[in-house]
Amino acid sequence: MSEIILQAENVSKSYNLGSIDSGSLRQELQLFWQSKILKRETDFFKDINKNNPKKLFWALKDVNLEIKRGETWGIIGGNGAGKSTFLKILSRIIRPTSGSVRGQGRLSSLLEVGTGFHQELTGRENIFINGNMLGMKRSEIQKKFDEIVDFSGVGEFLDTPVKRYSSGMYVRLAFAVAAHLEPDILIVDEVLAVGDVEFQKKCLGKMKEASSEHGRTVIFVSHNLQSIQSLCSKALWLEKGRSVAAGEAKTVINSYLGTQQKKAWKHEYDSMALAPGNEHIKVLKVELVPNLSNPMDQVDIRTELTVKFKFYNLNNDIHLTASVLLFGSAGECIFNVPSKAGVCDAGMFEAECTIPGNFLNDGSYFICLYFARNGTEELYCYNECLIFDVADYREDAEFYYKWWGMVRPDFKLSLNKVA
Amino acid sequence: MKSMNWDWEIKPQAPWAGVSLKELKSFKDLLLSLVRKEFLSQYQQTLLGPVWILLYPLLTVATYVLVFNKVIGVSTEGIPSFLYYLTGITLWNLFAEIFQQTAHTFVHNSTVFSKVYFPRLIAPISILLLNFLRFGIQLFFLAVVLAYYYISGAIQFNPLHILIAIPVILVTAGIAFGTGLVFAVITGKYKDLFGLLQLIIRLLMFVCPIFYSINLVPEKIKWIVNLNPLSSLFQLFRFSLLNTSSADLSSFIYSVTFMCIVLLSGVFLFNRMGDKLMDVL
Incomplete structure (x- = not known):
């Protein structure tokens, strides 16, 4: 089972910037008149000149990629990295500007749940329409009809127009159809972000089953690295339209996270003029150091993190406290750790605060530095100076849902049978 | 790398010929379900449902009987004006509906086209089928009206002439489909041309001999009617069903030639430009 089933060769896609392509016919005729008939070089004309690479x-x-039969690939990268464009080219929705894609067998893509659903029609009708759109034959759908209805759990509403469905039911029905696709290659965009936790679990399980038990090839794009890691054996990392790395999922994901983190994890200023601060405090350096055995590994809930910062106090003889504040992604304060107050003179100070491993829950966090005089009077507040993500880690990878709670301390809970 | 046999390949340029007939055939189920979807969805939550298929041409005919026959007084070659207009309107509706709906292919399907692949030609073909279905119903109704007038002795009827109607219908649909495809590509790119589309349809309706016979047109402006590839079709359609004045063979050949050209260029243009349009839709 090692034959290549999908091959992308030097795939490139370019778009003209600006509104030239979507202009009206009048504009284009005007352009044609100016440039071809009057032979006048207008600025407007320069814009659409294909030889001008700036526009x-x-x-x-x-982008090159070779996928073997039965592999599951995850595609990762930041916003605008070209992930969706790549998927659209693989699914034959748009054509590449240059390069080519070759493949074998039937390919189905799931870029949206419920493609082709008609609001006015019943659930039953829509199962057939959607199934056909995704490439299933009518006979196939008929064969699996009961299974699809079972999976979706909307049995009793089957003959109701889908416009009367709740959004959850709608999505479940749509995904139920998609889950019963049997293509050789399945392309899935971030559609799992919908539906309730229980259903997401069911879907991911179904996808896992498709690849592991039925030997189907799956290409999967998600921002959720956790689900990519648990689903995919291989990963492709795109950045600004270029492929940065491709290979074993774990390696690629870790190096991706490594660079992502490096960017936002250290701010250092050489001169006092550039350093953030005011007439009281100047912050010269702030840094987050994860305690990892391999610097390329990702920070997960087990990782010990140390916040280090260096600042210049410009006031003589004051009661100074420096605090580290940690905020969650929604802006809620998780903790506030102040230094011991003491009388300080002007000069350079260094500080360090360690957040132990097995304390933070997975999620995005940001750190603020807060400097106060006499305990309460604000001198300076350096907002959002460090932003970082903590990845999930579970021994039992069966559970995909978000762990509850602001923190996730490793307290001991003893369980004894007493009767 | 070892050479392999690939089932499919995606290249920067879409081929003029589009996908193979074999691939098109494999989407037969989708085609039928699209027809079904359109048909069903059109009559959901309506008062009269599919009755509109007949009611709409009837109301149109009633209007034109009033305007052309009672007010202006255009000759209907001795045929009852209701039957004369109904015949013309039935064929006209086939043309107008296919043309307009095909021209809207990209606009109507842009959300689906941007999310899932199937040969794009499937969408307009489903429109074609759906309209043949509707036309069939209208034709049946026309036959009933025809039988009534025949029995009451108001018209003559030559059963052999009916055969002429078949190629006439096909050529009409072919021209509508071909021009519709060309317009689908153009309006997909330039949205401001939808206004022009409406204008063309309205203008064409009066240039086509729907409410009058070619022979009534003054010699001076007859070239306009002759230039219109639809003229001979309406004339022949009426000839086959109502035994009215016929059209030249040459003008019919002109219509057939026009259909071939417009159909081929429509399909080619649609195949070639369809994927490119996805970038600008």
Whole structure:
């Protein structure tokens, strides 16, 4: 089972920047008149000149990928990295500007749940329409009809127009159809972000089953690295339209996280003029150091983190406290750790605060530095100076749902049978 | 790398010929379900439902009987004006509906087209089928009206002439489909041309001999009617069903030639430009 089933060769896609392509016919005729008939070089004309690389935006540039039968690939990368463009090219929705894609067998893509659903029609009708759109034959759908209805759990509403469905039911029905696709290659965009936790679990389980038990090839794009890690054996990392790394999922994801983190984890200022601060305090350096055996590994809930910062106090003889504040992604304060207050003179100070491992829950966090005089009087507040993500880690990978709670301390809970 | 046999390949340029007939055939189920979807969805939550298929041409005919026959007084070659207009309107509706709906292919399907792949030609073909279905119902109704007038002795009827109607219908649908495809590509790119589309349809309706016979047109402006590839079709359609004045063979050949050209260029243009349009839709 090692034959190549899908091959992308030097796939590039460019778009013209600006509104030229979507202009009206009048504009284009005007342009034609100016440039071809009057032979006048207008600025407007220069814009659409294909030889001018400045106005051409490369959404994808020379991406190569070879996928073998039965592999599951995850595609990762930041916003605008070209992930969706790449998926659209693989699914034959748009054509590449250059390069080519070759493949074998039937390919189905799931870029949206409920493609082709008609609001006015019943659930039953929509199962057939959607199934056909995704590439199933009518006979196939008929064969699996009961299974699909079972999976979706909307049995009693089958003959009701889908416009009367709750959004959850709608999504469940749509995904139920998609889950019963049997293509050789399945392409899935971030559609799992919908539906309730229980259903997401069911879907991911179904996808896992498709690849492991039925030997189907799956290509999966998600921002949730956790689900990519648990689903995919291989990963492709795109950045600004270029492929940065491709290979074993764990390696690629870790190096992706490594660079992502490096960017936001250290701010250092050489001169006092550039350093953030005011007439009381100047922050010269702030840094987050994860305690990892391999610097390329990702920070997860087990990782010990140390916040280090260096600042210049410009006031003589004051009662100074420096605090580290940690906020969650919604802006809620998780903790506030102040230094011991003491009388300080002007000069350079260094501080360090360690957040132990097995304390933070998974999620996004940001850190603020707060400097106060006499305990309460604000001198300076350096907002959002460090932003970082903590990844999930579970021994039991069966559970995908978000762990509850602001923190996730490793307290001991003893369980004894007493009767 | 070892050479392999690939089932499919995606290249920067879409081929003129589009996908193979074999691939098109494999989407037969989708085609039928699209027809079904359109048909069912059109009559959901309506008062009269599919009755509109007949009611709409009837109301149109009633209007035109009033305007052209009673007010202006255009000759209907000795045929009852209701039957004369109904015949013309039935064929006209086939043309107008296919043309307009095909021209809206990209606009109507842009959300689906941007999320899932199937040969794009499937969408307009489903429109074609759906309209043939509707036309069939209208034709049946026309036959009933025809039988009534025949029995009451108001018209003559030559059963052999009916055969002429078949190629006439096909050529009409072919021209509508071909021009519709060309317009689908153009309006997909330039949205401001939808206004022009409406204008063309309205203008064409009066240039086509729907409410009058070609022979009534003054010699001076007859070239306009002759230039219109639809003229001979309406004339022949009426000839086959109502035994009215016929059209030249040459003008019919002109219509057939026009259909071939417009159909081929429509399909080619649609195949070639369809994927490119996805970038600008």
